[in-house]
Each structure stands twice: as C-alpha cells, then as structure tokens.
Amino acid sequence: MTRKIIVGYDGSPDARRALTWALDEAARTGVPTELLYADEWPLWAPAASLAPTVALRPESYVADKITKMLDDAVRAAKETHPAVSVSATTAWSYAPAALITSSAEAALVVVGGRGHSAVAGLLxxxxxxxxxxxxxxxxVVxxxxTGAEPVVAGIDGSALASAVLHFAAAQAMSRTVPLRVIRAWTPVIGPWEQGPALPRPVTAxxxxxxxxxxAVVRDAFPDLVIEAEARVEHPAAVLTAASSTAQLLVIGSRGRGAVPGILLGSVSxxxxxxxxxxxxxxx
Known part of the structure; x- marks a missing residue:
C-alpha cells in the first residue's frame, strides 16, 4: 500500500500554504496527497444547543460549505500539480485526533503553522x-x-539522531541543495556562577x-554536500538562528512531562x- 501525504486542511491561508508545500513534495516523490478536514461540530454541538443562542449550523452546511471548499481545493491542486494524485476526506473528529489517527498509515503529515482546534486549551x-x-x-509549514536555501538538521545524542539525519539528507537530495548538520551541546552553568557560561570548544x-x-550519512548519500557544525551553545538559539537561512529545519520529537509523550521537548x-x-x- 502506498502511503499518502496527509494535509490538515480548513481553507485558511496557513492551510493553503501547507497544501502547496505538500503538493510540491508529492511532485518530487510521486506520493499521493489527501486533504483531511476535521469537522468538530458534531462533537460539541450538543453542548452548544443547550446555550441560549440560535447559532446552530444548518443541515446543508456540510454540502454547501465543507464539500465545496474541499472540491475547490482539489480542483485547484490538480491544475497546479497535474501529475499529483489528490483527494479529500472529512473526519468527524477534533483536528489533532483526526490527523494523529491518519498518521499511522501516512508517509507524512503536513499542517499550517497556526492551526487551532476547538479544544486548543486542552490539546x-x-x-x-x-x-x-x-x-x-x-x-509544520x-x-x-525560495528553493535555494539549505536543509538544516538539528541533532543531539539521542537515538533519534540517525532518523533525523537520514530524513534531512533525503529532503536535501530531492531538492538539490546542501545539508547543514548542527550538533549543539547546552552549556552547563553551576548555581554558583554569575552571568552566561564561558565559551569552550567541543572535545574530541x-x-x-x-x-x-x-560518516554513515555521507556513505549513504555520496553526492550530497554536507556541512557539519559542533558547538557548545543552547540548541534552541543555534537552530532558531540557522532557520533564517534555511528552507527546511529537521528536528526530532522528544516527549517530556509527567505523562510520557504528552508534550514536545522545550527545544521543539x-x-x-x-x-x-x-x-x-x-x-
């Protein structure tokens, strides 16, 4: 079974940018793309109906608004990216839950940078x-x-580093741009010290x-230009600065918090x- 690129789509400007990114990726890789709209109304409409308001959604809303929006987006996508197989579906679910469920059979999930669901305060x-x-x-688009900037991979000493590097290398190869790899060690400051940590070199x-x-990644991608940096500096600061001259920043997901996986790490x-x-x- 060919895995799809799933795009979280709600018609917003951020979702349209996410769709364009996904279509460009699909054109390079030959992977089909599916727009996923999460219709949250059926989940919270019963509570809304108890409030003293007439803000209930008409029964024709799905056909008149949602279906038309998705049909228009698919039609436009086929015009701009005729070689890409594009479809759309609607899930009656909260947006994060719908995308997380779909991710189990997806090659990639693409979302806009400002997407929020009705349960933003919870999730x-x-x-x-x-x-x-x-x-x-x-x-996250x-x-x-412009297409000329490098791909940047930010790694640490965890087991995720290899997966991050190989994903970033494949992205750089498909875009014909260099890969810039950054490994940053967070400076250690003792409780007795005042001011910022003193700079030091990375030891052998x-x-x-x-x-x-x-070396493993260079062997796997012999034609890829790879630039590597090892620095003692806070990873968030280094990678934020690097993002200003990159087209894609690749990082790993490391859940933190009382419940494993419930939160992304602070750098992410x-x-x-x-x-x-x-x-x-x-x-």
Whole structure:
C-alpha cells in the first residue's frame, strides 16, 4: 500500500500554504496527497444547543460549505500539480485526533503553522499536538523559502539522531541543495556562577559519536554536500538562528512531562513557534 501525504486542511491561508508545500513534495516523490478536514461540530454541538443562542449550523452546511471548499481545493491542486494524485476526506473528529489517527498509515503529515482546534486549551495547537503524537514525520509549514536555501538538521545524542539525519539528507537530495548538520551541546552553568557560561570548544571525545554518524550519512548519500557544525551553545538559539537561512529545519520529537509523550521537548516547542522556516519533526 502506498502511503499518502496527509494535509490538515480548513481553507485558511496557513492551510493553503501547507497544501502547496505538500503538493510540491508529492511532485518530487510521486506520493499521493489527501486533504483531511476535521469537522468538530458534531462533537460539541450538543453542548452548544443547550446555550441560549440560535447559532446552530444548518443541515446543508456540510454540502454547501465543507464539500465545496474541499472540491475547490482539489480542483485547484490538480491544475497546479497535474501529475499529483489528490483527494479529500472529512473526519468527524477534533483536528489533532483526526490527523494523529491518519498518521499511522501516512508517509507524512503536513499542517499550517497556526492551526487551532476547538479544544486548543486542552490539546494545544494542532501543530504541537500532532507533532508530539503522530506516527510519522510531521511538517509544520512556516515562512517562504525560495528553493535555494539549505536543509538544516538539528541533532543531539539521542537515538533519534540517525532518523533525523537520514530524513534531512533525503529532503536535501530531492531538492538539490546542501545539508547543514548542527550538533549543539547546552552549556552547563553551576548555581554558583554569575552571568552566561564561558565559551569552550567541543572535545574530541564529545565529537566522536557525531563524526561517526556523519560518516554513515555521507556513505549513504555520496553526492550530497554536507556541512557539519559542533558547538557548545543552547540548541534552541543555534537552530532558531540557522532557520533564517534555511528552507527546511529537521528536528526530532522528544516527549517530556509527567505523562510520557504528552508534550514536545522545550527545544521543539520553541522552534515550532519561532523558526523562520518550515519545520519537520521526525519520530
């Protein structure tokens, strides 16, 4: 079974940018694309009907609004990307739940950077919730890339580093751009110290696993230009700065919190909010 690129789509400007990104990716890879609209109304309409208001949705809304919106989007996508197989579906679910469920059989989930559901206070933004729980890589579309900028991979010492690097390398190869790999060690400041940590070089012992991982990726992608940086600096600061000259920033998902997986790590959360370019979160 060919896995699809699933696009969270609600007709908003951010969703349209996400769809364009997904269609471009599908054109490069030959993967079919499916627009997924999450209709949350049936879930919270019973509670809304108890309120003293007449703001109930007419029965024809699905056909008149939702179906037409999706049909128009599919028609436009086939005009701009005629080689891409495009379809659309509606799920009666909260947006994060619908996308997370679909991710189990997807090659990629693509969402806009500002998508929110009716339960934002519970699950957080759609992009953060889906990035934390999806079963496949998640792309959160931000900024406007010209196509000439490199792909940046931000890695650490975890087991995710290899998956992040290989995903980023494949993206760079398909776009014919260099790959910039950044490994940052967070400076350690003791409670007795005042001010910022003093700069120091990365030791040979620290760098050895990083260089070994790079060697594997260079062997797997011999024609790819790879630039590598090892720095002692907070990863969020380094990668945010790197995003300003990148077209795609690839990071790993590391759940933190009292319940494993319920939240993204602090660096991931920061980059989803502050990256100047599109972010791919790899699981």
């Amino acid at each position: 957080g933004s759609v992009s953060a919730a889906v990035s934390a729980h999806a079963r496949c890589p998640v792309v 931000r900024g406007d890339a 012992q620290e760098r050895r696993p990083f260089d070994a991982l790079l 959360q920061h980059l989803l909010r502050h990256s100047a370019c599109t972010v791919a979160v790899v699981h």
